[in-house]
Amino acid sequence: MGIIPREGIFNMDCVVLLLKKSIFNPTLTLPIFLALQYTSHGQNLLSTLAASNNADIIKLMSRFKVLVALAVVGRVNHHLSKGSMNNWKKDVFTPNKEIVVVTGGSSGIGAELVRQLTKPGVNIKKVVVLDVQPLLYTAASNVASYKVDLSNPADIAAVCERVKKEIGNPTVLVNNAGICRGKNVLDATQKDIELTFAVNTTSHYYLAQQFLPAMIKVNHGHIVTVASAGAYVAAPQMVDYNSSKAAAQTFHEGIAQELVLRYNAPKVRATLVTQGYIKTPLFQGFQSDSKFLLPALEPETLVIEIVDAILKQESRHILLPRAYNFISGIRGWPTWMQNRLRGKTGKLMTNWHGKQVLK
Structure with a gap:
């Protein structure tokens, strides 16, 4: 299924698909999180933001960490479910x-x-x-x-x-x-x-x-x-x-x-x-x-x-x-x-x- 369902955009399926492909997609969010945590530029940025004492920015970063965690947990859950349903055995359709x-x-x-x-x-x-x-x-x-x-x-x-x-x-x-x-x-x-x-x-x-x-x-x-x-x-x-x-x-x-x-x-x-x-x-x-x-x-x-x-x-x-x-x-x-x-x-x-x- 593509990003926009055949049934239109004004339904929950469309919202869920957009979220899964964006903020709940660890392929997008996890690299950003890791860059902020483990690169010099990212650490400098976090230090600057912390020093600003801007409550909104601090809340935003905290929520971003939660989103990344949820995205990773969701991806791991999907992997475990897929493996379990297929008995951890691969096969090919010819x-x-x-x-x-x-x-x-x-x-x-x-x-x-x-x-x-x-x-x-x-x-x-x-x-x-x-x-x-x-x-x-x-x-x-x-x-x-x-x-x-x-x-x-x-x-x-x-x-x-x-x-x-x-x-x-x-x-x-x-x-x-x-x-x-x-x-x-x-x-x-x-x-x-x-x-x-x-x-x-x-x-x-x-x-x-x-x-x-x-x-x-x-x-x-x-x-x-x-x-x-x-x-x-x-x-x-x-x-x-x-x-x-x-x-x-x-x-x-x-x-x-x-x-x-x-x-x-x-x-x-x-x-x-x-x-x-x-x-x-x-x-x-x-x-x-x-x-x-x-x-x-x-x-x-x-x-x-x-x-x-x-x-x-x-x-x-x-x-x-x-x-x-x-x-x-x-x-x-x-x-x-x-x-x-x-x-x-x-x-x-x-x-x-x-x-x-x-x-």
Whole structure:
């Protein structure tokens, strides 16, 4: 993502990005600090400033030291998190040898993901779309599409066998497909509930069972779980959706540990995506009252982050908009704060009329 987000400059993500690239960037601030502390010119300047007894300058220098410290701590934290998520093992993504599977790749986030993965110069061997509907766009020549009902384990198994036989063993699995029925708990039918969990959660298990063994065997691969920021905060008319996405997040956390602790495959990456409101047909009419903190995102904004993780062969937690970094810890908040936030979700789905592919 560039300095100025696609969603404009009047939002928190833009502010955070600007701060990270400026005063909280130790690459810029640390050399200045070291020069002031350990060079003769810097020491002379500090002595002159101290002798002036200017309270504002003294406060400014003190705050600058705090900023430098925070920037360094932030950079160290990022390094430790990155290393830990990738099990302190490096690996390389070789595009002309990689086969990427994208579920729900016919529209929305999945379609944008396919487009980004097949842009000129990326040169991925094959991108395979698994979806119940045909492609709604003209795809590149290295895209193959298979019709599959992700709510049906037998259909998943049969189609996956075809993919392995006709294309080869996938090295990247992006569990992106998702549905939302938009009903209150008492209005949801048995089919609504079972279908939501089947597509949003249990299909991840069946697809992993089909494709992960080959990745584990060569200790190379990547499984991407597209969950939702809704996994952190439930809302009316989304309880089944929120629950299924929370379960998908737990699936990611668990499979990441099993890859290391049970299958000795530390180079098979596991990326979690917990995105907020994305402008896709699935969430037409969704309302967000906080356009500054939680702006509606273009699919490309999210997808570029996912593609970057895939091409760099890195496990990541992609959480956008960035304000959700704060909200993700809601269950550790005082109860009154949790209830205050959840109490603001009542209007989110009032005018929702998302696209329903499965009836």
